[in-house]
Amino acid sequence: MSVDRQLPEIRFEGFNGEWNSLILGENAKFTKGQGYSKGDLVESGSPIILYGRLYTNYQTVITNVDTFVTEKDKSTKSIGGEVIVPASGESSEDISRAAVVRMKNVILGGDLNIVLPNKNIHSIFLALVLSNGRVKKELSSKAQGKSVVHIRNSDLSDLNIIVPSEDIEQTQIGNYFQKLDNLINQHQKKHDKLCNIKKAMLEKMFPKQGKIIPEIRFRGFSGEWENKGIEEISKVFIGLVTTMTTSYRNQGVLLIRNSDIKNNRFEFSDSPIYLDKKFADENSSRKLMLGDVITVHTGDVGTSAVVTEKEEGSIGFATIVSRPNKNIVDSNYLSVFFNTDIHKNFAMNVSTGDGRANYNLKDFYKLKVPLPAIDEQIKIGLLVQKLDALINQHQQQITKLNNIKQACLSKMFV
Incomplete structure (x- = not known):
């Protein structure tokens, strides 16, 4: 990577020329989420994003929200395209994490910095830059606090963001990483579904305490265990x-x-x-x-x-x-x-x-x-072996795709 010449190590075919340096504060508007915490969550109501979910549930682009609250007056709501960054975190290394809110009218909870970039910086590109590499390190160094660290919008405003001179290159980079995230999510969902199936089956395929027959078993088998x-x-x-x-x-x-x-x-x-x-x-x-x-x-x-x-x-x-x-x-x-x-x-x-x-x-x-009888044991063992093999296949794909993503992140930005 050549920071002096402001060129990434690798880029998509057809693009050349140096990237441009922009001060984020001169190319974005800033606001904050307000109110609401985990204690306000309800089973159904108005969709909300809480800052803690950025660490555990969301990828770079948020297209679905599964937490809800009863809406209060003067709530901060998304208009679509905002980049959100946690204002609080457990460590300076972890706090620099950003995501794009694609949907409109999603409540943005407290302890969220909200950045709405202008046309010079694409939202997905900005979220990727803030979460990785040089900018992530710089933003992490600004975090203040001991047991809990904090990042302010003023810290974000001072950042020097280096972007491609052509809009379409920013778009292609964003689309590429969104496709990787989608593939990772697909494998993760299949992995989690299989794990849940396995867990549910194991709970029912062995007799409960004090029982001598399981709730479910293969066809053709009977008798007490x-x-x-x-x-x-x-x-x-x-x-x-x-x-x-x-x-x-x-x-x-x-x-x-x-x-x-x-x-x-x-x-x-x-x-x-x-x-x-x-x-x-x-x-x-x-x-x-x-x-x-x-x-x-x-x-x-x-x-x-x-x-x-x-x-x-x-x-x-x-x-x-x-x-x-x-x-x-x-x-x-x-x-x-x-x-x-x-x-x-x-x-x-x-x-x-x-x-x-x-x-x-x-x-x-x-x-x-x-x-149970030995032939029923063998069937149970083989079934779980097959489930484990499928679960491991998806986990291997998740690991492989995450490695590809990290390798690209380290080479496709300045």
Whole structure:
């Protein structure tokens, strides 16, 4: 990026020439939202945007509002095209966040700075500039306060905004990022919908406390479920708990830590830890086998995943290992049950520790597992596997698109 020449690193084909410097205060009108807080929200009424939602719910362009209030006199309402910036935030790094209100007659709540740019600066382009890069850093540096920081319209007014000399280039940049946000939103909605479906099904596919039959089950299955102790259905042991940092290597036998275990899957960092092969062979009794179920002992207690071919032969570090009796319990089913609220609540209730929770083996031994017939277990396990695969696909797309967005934001502005 060449700030001296005021040119971005990359731009759309067909555009050239330097960008122009504009003082925002000379090219915009400013006002403030007023009144209203979270305590004023009602189920239905007049749509409102509260400043806190900019941190949690809205992308660069706001086209739908899902919070409402009973309207008061002299409320500040949008005319469409305003850029709103929080006037308060938890930190100077986070407060520089802007969004465009596309709709008319939306109430703009208190603690919102409202900027209406003139024709020289497009609203979406301005919101992107305020939320990223050089301008974001400059605006963040103006934030004042300790436990809560504040930004005023006068801070915004002083900003030097560098814009393309041609209106159409601003428009194309804004449209490009709006399309990215729309794609991210689409995947996020599908991701959240699948998560809700999975949660609802898991709540009904296992018998409630004191019951022996679940609310819903696959067609063709009937009969009562039975509860069996974890030691009746699997061999249980703990992973290595000895100090082994001197045996860490860049390659060798994979070490699985509690932090690597996620809901029905493993998620390793870019630099996974391996153990010296000789050291691992000396502890071969702790090596994991295909189908073992690994459960978090310290941290997000109860969270579990099944060992696949990728993790076979690895060793867990202070993890709880269940090696299922395949004639009694299916590995995927057992992992699914371990990740339900039923088991997670049990794990939390028996855990010890002031800071990080510890799920001790003596308490794990007390666990009772609800079991249908093995073929019904397999169906439940496969169903959740399919849902998890779809959820992960959407999450991967969200991550990929966010990475593309961040890379473009760092190169397409001055």
